[in-house]
Amino acid sequence: MTKAIEITGLTKVYSNGRGISDLNLEIDTGDIFGFLGPNGAGKTTAMKMMAGLVKPDRGDVRIFGASVFEDYVQAMKPVGCMIETAESYPYMTANDNLKLFARFYPDIDQRRIDECLEITGMLKYKNEKSRKFSLGMKQRLGIAAAILSRPKLLVLDEPLNGLDVEGMLEMRKLIKRLSQDEGTTFFISSHLIHDVELTCNRIGVVYGGKLVNVDYTSSILSNYASLENYFVSEVDRSGRI
Numbered sequence: 001m002t003k004a005i006e007i008t009g010l011t012k013v014y015s016n017g018r019g020i021s022d023l024n025l026e027i028d029t030g031d032i033f034g035f036l037g038p039n040g041a042g043k044t045t046a047m048k049m050m051a052g053l054v055k056p057d058r059g060d061v062r063i064f065g066a067s068v069f070e071d072y073v074q075a076m077k078p079v080g081c082m083i084e085t086a087e088s089y090p091y092m093t094a095n096d097n098l099k100l101f102a103r104f105y106p107d108i109d110q111r112r113i114d115e116c117l118e119i120t121g122m123l124k125y126k127n128e129k130s131r132k133f134s135l136g137m138k139q140r141l142g143i144a145a146a147i148l149s150r151p152k153l154l155v156l157d158e159p160l161n162g163l164d165v166e167g168m169l170e171m172r173k174l175i176k177r178l179s180q181d182e183g184t185t186f187f188i189s190s191h192l193i194h195d196v197e198l199t200c201n202r203i204g205v206v207y208g209g210k211l212v213n214v215d216y217t218s219s220i221l222s223n224y225a226s227l228e229n230y231f232v233s234e235v236d237r238s239g240r241i
């Protein structure tokens with residue numbers, strides 16, 4: 001079966017010597033993959049390259065078989081992204097922001113826009129301008145935009161950023177629902193160990209610009225008391241190598 005994502009030798013080192021180097025990773029269709037690492041580990045840099053927003057020094061990313069760098073349009077067709085902050089036009093309403101996004105796709109009508117607003121808990125703010133939204137509301141609007149086209153793969157950079165406890169629970173439910181009902185594959189970056197443990201079925205630990213290890217959550221939890229113990233042990237091990 002074609003892998004949802006195949007990353008080979010992906011490297012981007014900034015002039016200050018930081019970034020991410022020699023990332024090799026395969027994500028199966030249907031995985032909820034957690035890219036776990038502390039601030040500055042290189043998660044956003046890797047995701048920007050996956051979305052074709054940053055050119056790598058070397059390496060490749062294939063999405064359902066198509067190379068992001070050789071066949072960008074084909075590779076990005078099944079992908080929804082929210083990378084770094086969720087951007088929206090502040091003087092437009094939530095609804096108008098989504099209508100603008102919808103113009104990039106051939107078949108998104110008002111019903112689908114309302115559905116995405118409903119799914120993300122934003123329907124009640126449909127006619128409010130995003131300028132007045134809290135960080136969490138902007139984040140939800142970003143997710144609504146990312147799921148508009150019913151993507152097969154969602155790449156989400158710190159999707160819980162700015163969400164309160166209730167918002168985090170809803171976001172986790174939303175991710176699991178899309179995974180179960182629509183078979184959506186997820187690539188999610190986070191520095192929140194507990195949330196990754198509860199949300200993701202497979203986890204890659206990234207530290208200091210390197211992917212330290214990848215394993216299934218179930219297997220980690222059967223060998224370690226918690227994901228936190230595993231994380232500390234993997235980071236410690238990588239430091240000693």
Ligand SMILES: Nc1ncnc2c1ncn2[C@@H]1O[C@H](COP(=O)(O)OP(=O)(O)OP(=O)(O)O)[C@@H](O)[C@H]1O
Pocket residue numbers: 014015016018019020037038039040041042043044045046191
């Ligand atoms: N444009 C840039 N120029 C120089 N250095 C950069 C640039 N972007 C990121 N870096 C550096 O590369 C490293 C990785 O940054 P990146 O944003 O990928 O980390 P991250 O894991 O996403 O962290 P966070 O959780 O804080 O977003 C950091 O040390 C950062 O300072």
